[in-house]
Amino acid sequence: SQQGEEDPQALSIQEGENATMNCSYKTSINNLQWYRQNSGRGLVHLILIRSNEREKHSGRLRVTLDTSKKSSSLLITASRAADTASYFCATDAHETSGSRLTFGEGTQLTVNP
Amino acid sequence: GAVVSQHPSRVICKSGTSVKIECRSLDFQATTMFWYRQFPKKSLMLMATSNEGSKATYEQGVEKDKFLINHASLTLSTLTVTSAHPEDSSFYICSALTGAWDEQYFGPGTRLTVT
DSSP states (O other): OOSSEEEOSEEEEETTSOEEEEEEOOSOEEEEEEEEEOTTSOEEEEEEEETTOOEEEETTEEEEEETTTTEEEEEEOSOOGGGOEEEEEEEEETTOOSOOEEEOOOEEEEEEO | OOOEEEEOSEEEEOTTOOEEEEEEESSSOOSEEEEEEEOTTSOEEEEEEEETTSOOEEOTTOOTTTEEEEEEETTEEEEEEOSOOGGGOEEEEEEEEOSSSSOEEEOOOEEEEEO
16 A cells, blocks of 8 residues: 555535545654645645644644544535545655655545536 | 746657756745656656755656756756657646745646657
8 A cells, every 4th residue: 555545536525515535644744734636737735734733624624633543534514616626635754854745646526516 | 825837837749859847936945846747647756856956866766867857046946858758748746845844835737748
């Protein structure tokens, strides 16, 4: 398995519903970050959670981190059609320096209007 | 927030030619930039770490002579795909660190198609 595996690979929901995506990793980390990518575009940074934090909020986003289980979740509440995108988690591993990120395979979220 | 640009956004070239992609930090100085490659519907794969004024550090399996990286200034890093082949066709994305070592700012990506 690779660092930063995500599930589900694809998620389709109706507008207004909540979307939950999960990410698991294998090594110790300094922080874990979530990014969004619209089709054919660059990445947009959503939120960073440090290894000593358990939960973080930003608008409609809620991220949790469980270092004992080496997992994180991203919750998007009251989803909108504009949230349709691929979502990636990325880990900044503890043993590396210079913020080298390892990305998960991503979750393709489709929010149907 | 910090802005990173890439040029060109799309490029089509013939097999055997070389292509240069630029990554610029527009409103900050970036001592470190990263180059990623992304295949369709796949994740980003780190190719190399580019430090201003020094040689790039390549990830295992990435050919240094194939993917030339130059980070000549604090705002510009270039990736040159030499003697491109169709299998080099991909989406190339750069990112830059502001120096806080926490957050990378990503460029919009360059779509390379080698015919």
